[in-house]
Amino acid sequence: MTRKLAERVVAWRWYVIAAWVVLGIVLIALAPSLTGFTSAGYGLPASYQSTQAEAIAVHDFPSVASASGIIEVNATDNTALTAPDIQKINALATTLDGNHIASVRSVSTSPLFLSKNQKMQLVQVSMYGQPGENGPNAAVKTLRSDTDAFLKGSGLRGQLTGSAAISVDQASAFNRAEKIISIATVLLILILLALVFRSVIIAFLPLLVVGLVHQMATALTAFFAQWFGFTVSTELAPLLIVVMFGVGTDYIVFMLFRYREQLAKGQGPHESLMVALCRAGEVIASAAATVMLAFAALLVASIGQLRSLAPGLIIGVGLMLLAALTLVPAVLSLFGTTLFWPSTPKPHDPSHRTRSERMGAAVAKRPGIVLLGSVVVLVVLATGVLNLKVTYNQLAELPQDNPSTQAYNTISTAFPAGFLGPSQVFVRSATPLNATTVDALASKLAHTEGVAQVLPVQYASGNSAALIEFLLTNDPYSNQAIADMAGPVRAAIVGTVPGATVVTGGPTATLTDVKAALQIDTRNILLLALLVVAVMLAILLRALAGAAYLLIGILLTYVATLGVVTYIFISGLGYDGLDFSIPIIVYIFVIAVGTDYNILMATRLREEFEQGVESHEAARIAIVEGAPAVTAAGIILAGTFASLLLTGIQLLEEIGAAVALGVLLASNVLATRIVPTLAALRGFHFWWPHHTHTKTVVNREELVSHLRSAEPVSVGSEHD
DSSP: OOHHHHHHHHHTHHHHHHHHHHHHHHHHHHSOOGGGGEEOSOOOOTTSHHHHHHHHHHHHOHHHHSOEEEEEEEETTOOOOOHHHHHHHHHHHHHHHHTTOTTEEEEEOOGGGBOTTSSEEEEEEEESSOTTSHHHHHHHHHHHHHHHHHHTTTTEEEEEESHHHHHHHHHHHHHHHHHHHHHHHHHHHHHHHHHHHOBHHHHHHHHHHHHHHHHHHHHHHHHHHHHHTOOEETTHHHHHHHHHHHHHHHHHHHHHHHHHHHHHTTOOHHHHHHHHHHHHHHHHHHHHHHHHHHHHGGGGOSSHHHHTHHHHHHHHHHHHHHHHHTHHHHHHHHHGGGGGTBSOOOOOOTTSOOHHHHHHHHHHHOHHHHHHHHHHHHHHHHGGGGGOOEEOOOSTTSOTTSHHHHHHHHHHTTSOGGGGSOEEEEEEOSSOOOHHHHHHHHHHHHTSTTEEEEOOOEEOTTSSEEEEEEEESSOTTSHHHHHHIIIIIHHHHTTSSTTSEEEEESHHHHHHHHHHHHHHHHHHHHHHHHHHHHHHHHHHHTOHHHHHHHHHHHHHHHHHHHHHHHIIIIIITOOSOEETTHHHHHHHHHHHHHHHHHHHHHHHHHHHHHTTOOHHHHHHHHHHHHHHHHHHHHHHHHHHHHGGGGSOOHHHHHHHHHHHHHHHHIIIIIIIIIHHHHHHHHGGGGGTTOOOSEEEEOOHHHHHHHHHHOOOOOOEEEEO
16 A cells, blocks of 8 residues: 555545545445355356256256255154044145245145155145246245144154255245344454454454455445346355454554554654554555455366356455455544554563564574474374265255254155166157157166166157156265265266267266266366466565465465364364365465465565565564554454354355365465465575665664664675
8 A cells, every 4th residue: 555545545534534434324325135146056057967958958857957855754653554533744845835835836645745754745846937036935835834834733843854944944044044144243353452462443443344345345236246147145145244354354453553663662643653553554455456366267167056156256355355445444544553452562571582582582593493384284184184074965054953954864865866866868850759768767777886876768849858756875965875865876878878878867867977077176266376476476476486485384374274174174173075166165265365475475575575684573563563453453364264164054064164264274374384484495586586686784783772772873894
């Protein structure tokens, strides 16, 4: 941030604050609700079989493509159903079907839906529309209330599951999670800021600023979704909260630490604020640009669920950057030194050695030992990736106490594994299909590995399309079912109906394609994000060597993060695997957000280097002056992500734990230990190719005096 801009922002502070408030009110008041543009789908491209199958289903077999439901009915005492019970269940289906509920196509049951142990009977519901649309959502609510009313006092209970109900419960779970995260994040930041700065004003000020900017970002994202016709994933809303409050508070903390440092040196409030804005502003702008560009790497994802995170996150961080360079300085200038009330910035007492001073002294004295110890810690944690496994069963990741999950789990105990997620083979041709050929395909499918049962063939009107439904041997959401679909099942259908399109559909086929797309997306996103961070670091540091060292450290931190999360969730808690999106999401957040701390520390190192300070001493000073801000910011950001652990949603819990741990490693190991020790050991080589031809030696006592007084010191030159 240039001094000229800083001066103008401070001089026009009331206009700047008024502009932000007015713009915020207008945006929030006029914007559509972001929930109207939220989708739980994977969003795969048309080149994948499951997407092609969905298109055929919508055109030729709408009942298969539409939202559906299954009502599981059993006795409240879990005993076998009696004849009157079965009559009551049949009457339930007839009554619900006769109620002509909006968006419900039909409701039916049959003896085939009675479990073998006679303890459960299912009622099948066919709907119009897709899961997540307003019609099916309203139908779910009506079906549940009508079922409860009809079965009241009968000794029976009914629970609705299926695609429509799962979608409703998933949205409800994420809405509840958003509220929990908001409350936890606000309380956490309030407490941490109060502890770090011991100031009432600072405890509340960032929350008000970031809260306004977050609401503006949500509104602007909704506007962009409306204008450009895209949807966002259900994960965006909770992630946007933790990202904006975490990153936004970090940026304010960076500025406050530098402001307090200058005041403690005896500078006046105005000049201290100008120095803080110029120095911290450069770090904030570089960090935010890196974060936004790293998030932009998600735009190349072929999986819409990942790609749709990018616009909202970019908008959020971009708005926070503008606020940090304009609104925050304008607000800070209103308070002066009162900002830190009831405490007062004052010079550090040399008789009391802080944690940063002890660490700085250790790095300056024995940088090699500190570096080796830090690297060993990361390498040990990284060994956890040897046990890394991923899962695609997002239904199992929802809270287990929601109705659709409970019903699903109950049904799975009494019916074949593939019953709740039937797969399909769609055959479509420009001319009428040969029934014998299609029947032969069905027969071949029945004898294919991984297939438990094939249902009778269905034809669309005109016989130009056919549907073969089948049940898989394994749980349709399991890794084994995905392997069966990708291997023997899809191999069995190749070339079976000459001249026709033959594709697989259903949940397992979709997950099979998601797995294939993920392999491509992982490679592309990881390489692009790494390239972006590399370029930004090289530009900021004006040093290719330093940028390369930091990149190696960032990658090691990322692997260590995945390793420790694997130890926690798979080895410790016994999870089947991490959500398939975790490696990419954690990579983006650790690479992007974690780089903020490296940028702050490296910038401080470069500042000392350019003043001619010897490398070991520069590392010590950078740690003493920069580590407190990095540590505090890291704890705050880690805490905001840790709030995701309170949601009860496995995906968010894994993201929260992983990013929180990654941020702590990035701030407390990489930024404050590895980066300074590398700079100390490599000296001016760390800054290659940018280094001076004359190195300037500063006396230690004179340097300490200079840091306290902020007055120029005389130096002696010693030619290389």
